[in-house]
Amino acid sequence: MDCKKYNIFIFMLSYLIFRVVSFTPEGRLAHSSVLVGNKLYFLGGRVSKSCTNQVFYLDLSQSFDLTTPPWISLTQNAGIPFKSCWGTALLNDKEQTIYLFGGLMRNDLNQDAFVSNVYSFNLNSLLWNVPTVEGTPPKRRRNMKGVIDNTGKIYIFGGGTNNAIGSEAEIYFNDMVILNTVELSWVINTDNQPNSSHTYTATLLSNGVIVYIGGKISKKEKQEEKLRFAKGKYRCVGAERKEQYSEAEVSLKIWLIEFQKDGIAITPKMVKTHMKEILINQSRYSLQRKTKIRQKLPIHLDDKLLEFQ
Template sequence: MVNTPKLFGIVLISGTQSLLLIVFDKINHGDRIIDIIGRFGSIAIVSSSHNCLSRIFLCSTINGRHSCRDVFESFHDRLLIIGGIKDYIYSSELIYLDLSKSFNNTNLPWNLIGGLPIYTCSSTAIVSYDNSNIFLIGGYMSYNSTTINNNYDFSYRVYRYKNLTSEWTTPSIKGDSIPIRQQMTGVINLGTIYIFGGVNITNYTTLTKKRYNEMNTLYTYSTTMTWKKLNITNNLPPPSSDYSASILPNGIIIYIGGQEENGTLTKMNNIKLFDTNEHEWSHMNATGDSVDARWLFASVLTSDGNITIFGGCTLNLTSVSTKLAVLNTNKYPYEWSIPSSSKANSSPSLYGHTANLYYKYMIITFGYDIDNAMYNSKIKLFDTNEHEWSHMNATGDSVDARWLFASVLTSDGNITIFGGCTLNLTSVSTKLAVLNTNKYPYEWSIPSSSKANSSPSLYGHTANLYYKYMIITFGYDIDNAMYNSKVYLYCMTNDTWVSHFDPPSASTSTSTSSLSPILSVLIGIVVLIVGCGLLGIARPFQSLHNCFGGS
């Protein structure tokens, strides 16, 4: 049975010098869910003046793949692909496409830097603060490319790629032995990664697992990194997973909701607090309105110290009472409130959706609509200042509902989407469409010129905006029933597919050259997360619950 993507979501971590986009997936093998969170791939966008790649081999033929990592180096104009799955086995290749040179998509000048130290899929790619290292952490690792479903080898948890020497090493990490984790959320503060709880699942045949309540840190600001299991005995929280985590400017991490031991849901007024300065746990019983316990919900932290949560479901995937609530962290104790204005024009009950804060708006995308027993295809906007919902029914051309597609946002306010598939992984009508956000309401259009010389129908691909080009890479080719190994170029200025790439002229300013691609991708993802796909139908999430929801 061919592995096919079943779940697609995204997390955005931003910093002054780098952006890390972690993409999650679940893969279905026959009728058995074999993987849970963290199985699709990750994208890192790196701005660096130190990266230097050597020992490079030109490879014009590179097999298609999926579940790989896509790393864009803006300084060297390189698009790197790390690992993934190709020909139904894990890959150990590190390749890149040089965007500073012209190329024709019928003969792509892929460069093979060398092999990864392991065969891997869906590890996390993290760029160091000074851009001198790329860390490959966790994921599904094997020293045997044919090992795809179980018998993973976690002998090393962290691999480091040194940009100056183009070497892969297993960094010297001293300290405590930390079991591999899933279903947890890491929070970064001043170079230290804080990882609380989660479950440890290493055998996907027996689904053996353990849920934790310890706090572990990984210190990265040293030549010798350090894992540390914090020795805390006072006020320990119960073993937990599937929570939301937000860090306040004062270094306090707030953990809300999720699951505890035996698959019970955490009460929403039971707030777990961890002080990253003192390494102390504390607990708080939030006051205010009553909010149902939940998981598969989403939250955002606003600049005024309020955490707004929306959606989620019970352990049985049914709706929860009070879809939206706000936790005020400026009061002591924290206080839950359910804004009365938030009930008017409210979104239906959703789970498995995404939430991102863009200026004052919490943008809700996709997920499963419990009320109407269907995928949600609308965009929900919640004004976090006025506590009001805003809905919009876009006008214009008809565009088929889809998932596993990709999108880019251009500087003129247009969102271009491409590809995707139906629930049955079949092609959708109209592969490419443009959403004009300068009009009110927003307007869909299907450029007539976009149909000529079009890419085949793809899903699970990536899309990046590089100056005037939307660059489509990899994915699964529905038309030809095979993995796609080609790169497709769509010229945004004249809405046409092209076969030849021309890098920007030398007259382009340095500031534009270095910032434009990063800002385009960042804004495109933060505004709509349109390319992140649809999260969850009842059956996949029921399988998720059955596999890992209870102990």
């Protein structure tokens, strides 16, 4: 009898191990990711036209075959309480807690499942919670990226909203949302901010400067941008050029957002950086074939920006 129990135990253990190791995630977009030590965690994402509640990670401490990455799934016991996509996730390393903010939140019937702007996931207990946060919560939003500093403050700029998250109109934000994950409080700064934007990249430098690159702005602000910048200067690298230049200097618009150590005072400013490279036929309309030719443009930031790094 003991031998049979032992064999059953071994079988079940082998079955569980096989299920974990053999996990292969489907292709997706609009997911969130967080690096925790040597483990890269992935949360949610849009799979087959639907958001998912999946949580899985990839251990980067050891080399592996790129064709068969050793994915580890936590979804069965620690899946997101809702189906998530177009949110942003940040790690409070001291608390070993991931904070998931905003985005689409769906139930199994693909209906809105909004309860809170922010959820927390404890990596030790593998439990999800809705933290009680003091202050006025921000408006719901999607397509934004956050950064977190070493004091546990999360900074989220802009983002957008539409009918998918309960808004009657498509609106872009230009406020700075600050979530203090230690004191659990909101601060929303709307003073002296740059244009509203979403779908950008956000990087926190060691000196307390957040660099935002790219993204989308509203149609109204896009028209203002066209009037503000001279011909031949573009907001995004790789912008279409209908003229052909043998040599060009392309400007890349980068917002540098500085904040004080208390995380409240925000002073945005724009720094123009230039790509001083010979760009021959990088992007043009061919008059002979009437086809558009595009290539990636190399990015070289000038010394003025490098000083901030």
